[in-house]
Amino acid sequence: MTGLTDLDKRWLTEAVRLREEHAGPLEDQEANRRARQLGGDLPARIEHRALWLAERDGLRSALGRWKHGARLALLVLLVLAVLSGAGLAFAALGDGQRPVNVFWALGSLLGLNLLMLLSWALSTSLAGEQGASLGRLWLWLSEKLARDAQAVHLAPALVVLLQRQRLNRWLLGLLVNSLWLLALSTALVVLLMLLATRRYGFVWETTILSADTFIGLTQALGALPSLLGFSVPDVAMIRASGDSQPALELARQAWAGWLLGVLLVFGIVPRLVLAALCAWRWREGRKRLGPDLNLPGYSQLRDALMPSSERLGVNDAEPENMPQVQRTRSDEPSEGALLVGLELDPQRNWPPALPAAVSNAGILDSRESRNKLLEQLSRFPPARLAIACDPRRSPDRGSLALLSELARNAGATRIWLMQAPPGEALDAERLGDWHQALEKLDLTYADTAPLSWLEHGHD
Known part of the structure; x- marks a missing residue:
C-alpha cells in the first residue's frame, strides 16, 4: 500500500493481531486469498492480510x-x-x-x-x-x-x-x-x-x-x-x-x-x-521489526496463508474439483466468460443453454462452493462474469458482500435477476430493494439472461 512506511505496516499488522485477540477472528476469506495470490514467505503474507483488513475496516x-x-x-x-x-x-x-x-x-x-x-x-x-x-x-x-x-x-x-x-x-x-x-x-x-x-x-x-x-x-x-x-x-x-x-x-x-x-x-x-x-x-x-510467528495469533494463520501444497513446492495451475473458468479456451487466464448461480431454487432449470465460449460454474449454495470459486477467480479472473440471482429472496448483507467480492475478481460483471417461475409473481418492493442495493454496489443488472454479452462482450 502506498503512503505507508515499513514501521506503519508492521504496526498495523500487530494492531490487527491484538484486535482479533480481543474481539475474535475477523472475516478474512478474501484477505487470505489476496495474501496467497501476492505470495512471499509467511511474514510477508501475514502482513498483506493484515494491511487488507486494516484498509477494509478503517484501521x-x-x-x-x-x-x-x-x-x-x-x-x-x-x-x-x-x-x-x-x-x-x-x-x-x-x-x-x-x-x-x-x-x-x-x-x-x-x-x-x-x-x-x-x-x-x-x-x-x-x-x-x-x-x-x-x-x-x-x-x-x-x-x-x-x-x-x-x-x-x-x-x-x-x-x-x-x-x-x-x-x-x-x-x-x-x-x-x-x-x-x-x-x-x-x-x-x-x-x-x-x-x-x-x-x-x-x-x-x-x-x-x-x-x-x-x-x-x-x-x-x-x-x-x-x-x-x-x-x-x-x-x-x-x-x-x-x-x-x-x-x-x-x-x-x-x-x-x-x-x-x-x-x-x-x-x-x-x-x-x-x-x-x-x-x-x-x-x-x-530494520529488524517483524511479526513473532510463535504468537498464537500468527501461528494459526500458517495453514490458511501457506497451504501444505505450496510449502512443499507443488503449485498446480488448477486444483481438481474446482469450477473450470476456461474450459474451452487456451488463451490468457484473464479472458473467458463465466456464468454462476447464487442460491437458486433447485426446481429451476439450471443451467440454461450456453454458448460454447461460456463456462458454467454451477450454483453457489454453500460456504465451501463459494470459497472454491473465489479461490479459482483469484487465480484465473474471467473477462466477463454473469451472476444469476433469485429476486424472490431478500438481498441480505452476506449475499451482497459475495456479489461485490466476485465482481472484484472479474474484468466485467453483470447481475441476472431471474424471472419468477410460471404462475408466480415477483414482489415489487423486494425487487426494488435489489435494484437499490445493486446500484449502490455499482453493478449492472438485467432481468434477461446476458448470454450474448457473455459470448461476444456486447449486447
Whole structure:
C-alpha cells in the first residue's frame, strides 16, 4: 500500500493481531486469498492480510488520525520544553536586583536535569521498557488527541511491537533527551539574552565550607569549558566573589562565561550525544521489526496463508474439483466468460443453454462452493462474469458482500435477476430493494439472461 512506511505496516499488522485477540477472528476469506495470490514467505503474507483488513475496516485511517494526534502531543511537549527552559534561565539569574549566587544558579540550571538523566539511565539499564514518564505522557496525549475508537489497539500494538526488539528504550530515550536538549538550549539562549541586556553580579556564600573548596570546584567545572574558549574566573576573582559582589566588569564577564560554559558542556552536550545515540539505535533496530510467528495469533494463520501444497513446492495451475473458468479456451487466464448461480431454487432449470465460449460454474449454495470459486477467480479472473440471482429472496448483507467480492475478481460483471417461475409473481418492493442495493454496489443488472454479452462482450 502506498503512503505507508515499513514501521506503519508492521504496526498495523500487530494492531490487527491484538484486535482479533480481543474481539475474535475477523472475516478474512478474501484477505487470505489476496495474501496467497501476492505470495512471499509467511511474514510477508501475514502482513498483506493484515494491511487488507486494516484498509477494509478503517484501521489504516485510524492510524493516520493517531499519528496526527501524536504530532499534536509532541508539539505540546515541545512548547512545554521551551517554556521550561526559559523558566530555568529566569530562575537562575533572577531580576538583577540582587547578586547571583553562582552555585545556586548552576543548581537551578542543571540540578533537575542531572536527576532526570540519572533516573532515565537507571530505568533504561535495569527495566529497559518504557522507563520514562515523558514517554508515557506522550502516548497518553496521542491517544486522547486522536479521538478515534478505531485507534484503541494502536498504542498497545506500538508498545508490543517495539518491546519485541527492545526498541522502547531508544524511541522514548530519543524523545526524552531531545526534549531536555531543547529545554537546555532554550535556557542557554535566554541566559545570553539576559546577560546581554542586564548587569548581574556573581557571588558565592558558605558557612561551613572553606574558600579553597569553592575555588577547586569552580576550576574543576571550568576545565572542560575553558578548552572551548569559555572564560574561567581566576583564584583572585573567586576569592573576591566570596567576600562581596565584585565591581570589576572583568569578573562579571568571567563568571558569566563560566556559567554558560558549564551549562553547555555538562548539560547540553550530554543530552545531544544521548539523543544521537538513541536515534542511531532506533534507526538500526527498526530494520529488524517483524511479526513473532510463535504468537498464537500468527501461528494459526500458517495453514490458511501457506497451504501444505505450496510449502512443499507443488503449485498446480488448477486444483481438481474446482469450477473450470476456461474450459474451452487456451488463451490468457484473464479472458473467458463465466456464468454462476447464487442460491437458486433447485426446481429451476439450471443451467440454461450456453454458448460454447461460456463456462458454467454451477450454483453457489454453500460456504465451501463459494470459497472454491473465489479461490479459482483469484487465480484465473474471467473477462466477463454473469451472476444469476433469485429476486424472490431478500438481498441480505452476506449475499451482497459475495456479489461485490466476485465482481472484484472479474474484468466485467453483470447481475441476472431471474424471472419468477410460471404462475408466480415477483414482489415489487423486494425487487426494488435489489435494484437499490445493486446500484449502490455499482453493478449492472438485467432481468434477461446476458448470454450474448457473455459470448461476444456486447449486447
